[in-house]
Structures are given as C-alpha cells and as structure tokens.
Amino acid sequence: MQHSERHGFREIASKIRQEIIEGQWPTGAVLPPEPELAERYGASRSLVNRAMQVLAAEGMVRPRQGRGTMVTWLPPMLHSPARYDRATRENQGARGAFDAEVRARGLEPQHEISTEHAEPPTNVAEIFGLPTGEVNCLVRRRRLLASGIPVRLNASWFPLDIAEGTVLEENGPVIVGGVKSALSELGYAQVSAREEIVPSRLPSTAEANALEISPERTVVEITHVGMTAEGRAVEVTISVAPAHYLTAQYEFPLA
Template sequence: MIKLSYREIAAILRQEIMDGLYPHGSLLPPEPVLAERFGTARSAINNTFRVLRGEGLISTQQGRGTYVTAMTSPIVRNASLRYQAHAREQGHGAFDYEVRQLGMTPKSDLTISRVLPPEQVAEILGVSPGGEVLARSRQMYADNVPVQIATSYIPLDIAADTVLEEAEQGAGGMVSRMADLGFQQTRMTERITVRPPSEAEAEFLSMSSEQRVYVIHHVGWTSSNRPVEVCVHVMPTHYWQLDYSWEVDPTSS
C-alpha cells in the first residue's frame, strides 16, 4: 500500500465532503480512525485537518470533535449589485438580499450607540479628535450560522435624532434612509485586506487560527464628494465570494 501524504488525504476528504459522504454539519471520524483508514500516523491526519480548517471546510471544537462546516455554498457579495435600489429594496438591505439569494434566512443582532470612532474612520469622516459618531454594529447570521461582523459609522450631524438611530430601517435599509434624509450615496469605495481574526472575532465566527477574514473598509460618498458612511465588514474568507465589475472606457489606450 502506497502511503499517502497529508495533502493527498486532504484531497480525498475534501472530495468526500463535496460529494455529501460527510454532510455539512456532520461529525468527521476521529483522528485515530482516519489514521487507521489511511494507514498513516495521527500527525498526518492532524496536518490534514489543518489544511481543511484553513479552507473553511471543517471546524474543530474542543472536546466535541471535528465537524463539517454548516455553510453549503459561499455567500456572493456582488459589490456592483448590492447597492442598487432594486436589490436592496427587495429586503432590508444588501445583506438580507445576498443571503436570501441562497435560500437562507438572514438575521442580525444590532447594537446602536454613539462612540469615538477608530482613528482611520475618524480621518475618513473628518471627525475632530474626541468627536463621536453613530455606530450601527451588527453580528450577522445566515440560517443561524454566524457569517459577518459589520459596523457602520455615520457623522452625528447626519444621524443624530433621526431614523438612523432606530433599529428598524425598512425597505432598502440604511442606505435608503440616508437618501430620504438628503444624503444619497452616489459613489462608493472599498479597500480589502486579509488577516487572521481577532480573539473576539474568532469566538463569534467560530474560526480557528488557520483561517482568515476579509476586512472591507467601505466608504459611501455623496455627489458633493462628502464621505457620509464608513462600514467595516469582517467576513470569514471561506464563507464569502467577492464579485466586482466595472465599465471600461473604450476610448482609453
């Protein structure tokens, strides 16, 4: 019998997960059982699990074993589509629309407060040192699976004592309500970085140290070129697919 490498074992288990032999949410056999199956040492299976955890296919819970992750398909975040009115207003904002496209049920736990913004956010919004902003912080789920942490920061001269300080935003979500208040966003910019999750993020998102998160700094701008919202999205890379598209100027050389 040819001894398989841990990467080859990972490829076999990956395919078995994709084929449904190990359904999403199910418990994988323990390391000793898999080591016997593949005729290898437990250390090789440990390395196999490390690879599959890094891909987001499995999650190891201390004292309980290793499970196939609950998500069956990545959530598609289409940056061009998600802020179009017809998409947002089918539900309560862009996230609601994205999750429902998979036939899943979105849910968010929302905290609204006036806070001192992170330094980078304050700089973008032009908030003076010590100045507060409105923060709408959401812990977000798809079918009870935690999939994102997102915090929107809005200047108080826009948000104070308005509907933006209320939990329910109605059809179209916060972007539509800002437009109702006279601060329609006509341009948006995003910067994406990838890093390990913080301890708090890993705990909420059920992530391991091998996994990574996208961090998207999203800025909404008005036609007068004023930044009126900064949203910081923290998203497990294995749960999300980021799609972007843009027009090409045919006259450019």
C-alpha cells in the same frame, strides 16, 4: 488501509470536501460522529480526525463544543458594485445586500446588531470632516450570519447630526434595504461610493472569536465610503470577512 497514513487522511479529506461541494453535506449540516465516518470510509478514527483538522483549516467545517462538526463551506460571495443596487438590496424585503446574497444561496440571513454613540477612529473622523477625540458619531455594529455561520463583521459609522434619533439607532428589526435605504429616506441618498480593500491580513483575537475561525485564517477588510450628490460622506462601513468567503469583482470603463 493500503495507503500510508499521510495519504489516507488526505484522501478522506478530499472525499468529504467533494461531498460537501456537491451538496451531500449541505451548509449548516452536522457531520456524523467520527466513528461513523471511520466506518463509512473504511479508515481508523485517528485518520478521520486528521482529515477533519485539514477541512477545518480550510474553512470547510467547524467543530462546535457539544454540537458536533458543522459544515461551514459557502461558495465565495461576489463583492462587486452591483450588490449596492437598490433593487438588489430590497429584493423581496431583503435587509440590504448581505440579506439578498445569502437568500439567493438558499440560506437564512441573521443579524446581531448593537448601536452606540462613539468616538470614531481617526481615519473615519477625517473622512467625515469631524474633529477627532469627540463622541460625534453613531456606530452600528453587526455580526452577520448565514444559517448560523458567522461570515462578516460590519461597523457602520454615521455623523450624529444625521443619525441621532433615527431608525439607524435601532438594534432591530433590521432595516429593509439596509442602511443605504434608511439614509435615502432621511434625505441623504448616496449617489457614489469608494472602497479600499485590504486583501489579506490576520484577524485580531476579537475578530477570530466573533467569526469563529482560527487565528491563522486570513481575513479581508473593506472600507466603504458612501457619498451624496453634494459630495458629503454620510456613511463609512468597515467590513471584515474570512478571505475564503469573499471574491471581489469590479468592472470599469477604459479611456
């Protein structure tokens, strides 16, 4: 090549990045083997390998053992109050806001769900007004994927006096409209919510493994609290997502 090695692999990464964004390599697709890419771009295999490392660090691609390098780029999902609107959550049978968002991108939403009675974290117990150190909540844990790509971890907590023996305890199938629709059907419709966002932190080992990201990739953590008309907190959902998959947007009146 006419360029230095440093310029070469970055140039290759730039070309592949642009091709991914333009849809030549769609999300979920497996890239050709490195020797084929080397021939395609007129470069050595070592340069292509370094370009893949750059793209993997950005979250554009992800090598998978025995499965090649998968395209994992997704346009950032817009996190705004509008995503919780019931019509959006239940659009065409969607199983909540995440389902609707992923289907709108032409991808297939997938849910891995487990539930258990558990002792909530201290902050969750305090939000519910429950005693600490007791098994008094149901936690519904979900790993959410878009066409096989893990994009979010959710842990939704509910007081047992609301959730025990209800559809919220089921591991599947997932609930049309999500947990908010389920709570509404149980007589606990939410009329307001508040959120606390930790914009950037490093993932725990378990989070990095579940999201299939490197430990150096930052994540966003959102704590969402849903309230009834009586002012009772009936849901606390803690979401963790790779930072490059999420953009927050809020609109509010000014006095």
